[in-house]
């Protein structure tokens with residue numbers, strides 16, 4: 102062991118504008134970092150006000166309150182003796198910056214503004230912040246502290262503002278702020294060549310299925326070539342919007358992972374610590390080619406160094422060996438006074454440990470490299486939306502969830518996600534002492550949500566015990582419903598323990614139709630009874646829309662019926678593919694308060710159900726996977742059952758392909774066609790491919806208006822069509838795309854049909870419906 106340092110990063114469940122809660126969690130993480138013997142603590146991006154303040158960043162109040170909270174942190178004795186990297190918005194010369202504040206012993210060392218802002222997809226940082234110009238790399242300006250509280254606490258009037266590094270007595274530390282890692286010219290390259298050994302990345306990064314690989318690859322690559330220690334902190338939880346920030350604080354050394362936190366957890370704070378030998382970084386840098394590049398002063402920015410009088414290294418790493426006791430600098434195991442937060446163990450989902458239980462590691466031993474842990478996408482679906490729902494439920498101070506449960510896959514998957522949430526809640530409330538003991542916050546929250554009196558000692562006996570109290574499911578049958586769907590819904594409700602209502606709503610449908618006939622003298626008929634397509638659709642839609650009304654009625658009054666107070670949140674369950682295609686009735690049950698699966702594909706949902714059947718021990722789920730999907734809005738006849746994919750004119754798998762190809766920044770109709778003629782050339786003729794592409798764009802365009810009212814959904818997929826925050830496109834289109842489609846037609850004529858479709862028949866999608874295509 103040459104030059105060991107104990108380093109701490111964390112994931113905090115911050116909430117936009119929850120200044121008290123955010124402050125307490127920051128302080129708790131500092132206290133815990135110190136308890137572990139750390140002299141450096143890194144926290145998430147904009148952790149003081151919360152990352153997702155969005156347009157509240159434009160209010161001066163947000164900036165003022167952030168300074169006030171910073172003053173409270175700096176004046177707290179518990180926050181002294183440790184280098185702190187925290188985050189908040191700062192107004193400098195009339196421009197607002199997304200900043201890191203580096204502090205030590207009640208003083209600000211440096212304010213480091215973000216240089217490369219996140220401004221695509223869900224991110225709109227340019228709407229609020231100004232980027233610190235990259236041509237001022239390595240330079241600072243003088244910043245006059247704007248708030249009395251901060252001046253009084255720090256005793257400082259002005260502090261450096263800009264791009265600099267922190268020089269302690271034994272190492273050099275540099276900042277790379279979230280998106281800056283994702284850019285081609287990442288700061289860590291120049292910082293590393295200028296001698297920075299420890300890189301601090303504070304992030305506000307959201308979960309998307311399969312995204313962790315990208316993040317981890319970038320982090321490992323940042324130190325793989327020329328050595329260094331990389332600390333990554335991230336927000337974790339729902340901070341008031343559609344995104345779930347997926348934590349997973351990390352520490353890597355010289356391109357290897359040494360510590361990894363959980364991605365999905367109900368903990369408000371998770372601390373990740375590692376003991377790192379800086380000599381390992383120094384020896385990784387003896388490589389001559391690196392030295393040659395590092396010496397090229399003319400080409401490289403040289404960073405102003407801000408001196409911090411602190412030594413990060415363990416003072417006497419041999420103390421234990423020499424006198425058999427803990428060295429004075431390592432107060433491990435001694436509880437430190439502080440808020441009631443304690444780092445808990447990892448979230449174990451059926452034995453798969455997802456985060457390091459490293460709170461009691463031997464700090465005198467350099468932390469060894471470990472394999473990176475990745476969840477399977479099915480587990481990501483089980484955990485991410487479940488954690489998001491929990492945060493939403495406890496923070497909205499409502500009493501639970503209500504779902505119209507049809508006996509089909511989508512409402513089933515949504516219900517199983519709620520069950521997964523109940524599993525997490527049960528696990529957190531009953532965690533054995535050996536794993537940190539019960540989570541007091543979760544216990545307090547679940548008692549409140551379930552209207553248990555505060556003095557009650559109720560502890561959930563099982564996930565079903567939680568589910569029974571906070572989750573209501575309802576089958577809303579009509580004469581078009583089948584026994585099978587009704588029975589499946591009931592069986593699922595029984596297996597997960599939800600409070601189940603089974604009703605028939607024919608008299609409500611009849612009442613509406615009678616009114617319509619009384620007013621117009623017309624009586625619409627289903628197609629099988631001789632009605633037109635328009636009559637047929639209207640008769641279906643009225644059933645679907647009435648379900649939405651009933652859902653809100655029951656959600657509002659069921660707690661009252663059960664002798665409790667408050668109301669339930671209505672869950673919607675339209676998946677991403679259906680929304681993209683517009684295959685839903687506007688303002689039916691797709692309109693709800695929240696939709697946990699609104700950005701998840703049908704294919705991923707089916708895989709999730711198969712996973713949950715085994716891992717959550719719910720054999721009933723097998724029936725959902727094997728059942729034929731049917732809307733049951735038309736009279737069932739001997740030779741007709743309404744089937745999703747045939748009705749949609751395309752398969753769910755095709756929809757996922759179209760979705761990914763047309764996601765923001767990708768293809769319009771013509772370029773999608775040019776891509777697919779290569780991809781599908783062995784399976785379909787150019788005309789068939791053209792027909793599919795045209796049908797998709799036609800349906801997407803004419804149903805786009807439905808996306809303007811999509812229920813707020815957990816953002817889990819890059820091709821989500823959520824028009825409110827993510828996919829900003831018009832909703833009135835020339836939906837037959839005459840210019841674009843005629844170019845496709847011209848290309849079809851030029852392509853040699855004979856060279857296509859050699860493996861025809863192996864394509865799993867339905868053949869395009871020629872009668873519909875003729876109208877394009």
Ligand SMILES: Nc1ncnc2c1ncn2[C@@H]1O[C@H](COP(=O)(O)OP(=O)(O)OC[C@H]2O[C@@H]([n+]3cccc(C(=O)O)c3)[C@H](O)[C@@H]2O)[C@@H](O)[C@H]1O
Nearest residue numbers: 638642645683684685686687731732745748803806832833
């Ligand atoms: N350009 C535009 N801008 C704004 N609004 C527009 C509009 N065009 C129509 N509208 C409005 O939208 C209405 C039509 O939309 P809507 O009422 O939803 O009805 P619509 O889209 O015509 O029909 C519902 C669709 O969902 C399918 N569905 C329903 C239920 C279950 C399932 C299943 O998953 O199994 C599938 C069904 O097969 C059908 O294709 C119009 O009456 C009009 O009010």
Ligand SMILES: Nc1ncnc2c1ncn2[C@@H]1O[C@H](COP(=O)(O)OP(=O)(O)OP(=O)(O)O)[C@@H](O)[C@H]1O
Nearest residue numbers: 505506507509510511512575576577578674690732
């Ligand atoms: N009989 C029913 N009872 C209760 N809710 C229903 C019923 N039929 C439909 N719903 C609600 O309306 C939603 C949309 O119904 P739709 O028939 O379009 O099914 P879907 O989108 O394929 O979803 P699912 O797979 O859950 O049936 C369902 O997810 C469910 O919440």
Ligand SMILES: NC(=O)CC[C@H](N)C(=O)O
Nearest residue numbers: 219279280283305306307
């Ligand atoms: N807050 C940010 O800078 C986000 C950066 C990045 N695009 C991510 O998703 O992690």
